[in-house]
Amino acid sequence: MxxxxxxxxxxxxxxxxxxxxxxxxxxxxxxxxxxxxxxxxxxxxxxxxxxxxxxxxxxxxPDKGALLEALIEQEIEKAQTRRAREQGALDDPGQDVREALTLQFRLTLRGLRENTALINLLNRAADHFPALISRLRAAFVLDATETVARSYAGRIQRGDMVSADPAVLATLVQSTLFGYFSAEQAFGRPANAEAAETALIDTLVKILIR
Structure with missing residues (x-):
């Protein structure tokens, strides 16, 4: 040419x-x-x-299925990038545990809000494209929880967090934050949304640290 x-x-x-x-x-x-x-x-x-x-x-x-597959690959890559930021804060031994956990929780809530359309897609496409949606769920739920659990395990070993099963703690945190986000989607953000979010995060931090 x-x-x-x-x-x-x-x-x-x-x-x-x-x-x-x-x-x-x-x-x-x-x-x-x-x-x-x-x-x-x-x-x-x-x-x-x-x-x-x-x-x-x-x-x-070639078809809508190919578009959906490319879309899912794109969103998985974005999720991995966001997760790396969260893990970086949690795994940094120089980062105070309270600050690290607070940052993780805020990043998780921000990620959920940024992915509202994607979460709706998960619910709508599951019956027609189960294999693709399973991959997306794994990236956003299972992989995320496992990554957080590994970071919690390191913090527990250093004595920064309560002595408990890190997988259970990660599941508790992820479920609580997703439940909070789901309530926002169903009923709208309250007038005191910032204060309510701060109170939730502070409470989770108090539960997790020694």
């Missing part, structure tokens, strides 16, 4: 990459609202500025 052809191909490739990402973003929103089966290819095209019914979608994905 000549230098001119290479130069001309780069803008087109960059444009396709942007459109592909737009389809991933639109897919997350629409699939969460209607379920994968309830969204048409034309709707996805229209959502990203492509001509509805033109078939332009298929230049990027």
């Amino acid at each position: 000549t230098a001119r052809r290479l130069a001309n191909s780069r803008p087109a490739s960059k444009s396709r990459g942007k459109t592909r990402q737009k389809l991933l973003d639109a897919g997350l929103v629409l699939f969460a609202q209607k379920g994968v089966e309830g969204v048409t290819v034309s709707e996805l095209e229209e959502a990203v500025g492509l001509k509805a019914g033109s078939g332009s979608f298929y230049r990027h994905f």
Whole structure:
């Protein structure tokens, strides 16, 4: 390929990459609202500025299932990045345990709120794409709990946290934070949301530290 052809191909490739990402973003929103089966290819095209019914979608994905799979891979990667930040705070021996736990809890709640659409997708797509959704659940629930448990085990060994099964403590924390988040989604954030969140976090810290 000549230098001119290479130069001309780069803008087109960059444009396709942007459109592909737009389809991933639109897919997350629409699939969460209607379920994968309830969204048409034309709707996805229209959502990203492509001509509805033109078939332009298929230049990027062979079908909606492939879009969902790519979307899940993207979200798993994001979850792993967020988890690394949480674990970094928990595993840092120079970080005060109270500060480390508080940071972990706030990051977890922030992650849940940022992933509201993804959580809705989990509920809607489970029946039609069980294998893909199982992978997503594993990344967001099982892997997250196991990672937190390993960090808690290190803190327990150093004498920073109560002497208890780290897996049980991790499950307690994750379940409590998810329950708090779920209540927000069901009933809305209360007027004193910041104070309520701080009180919850302070209480969890007191339960976990020696």
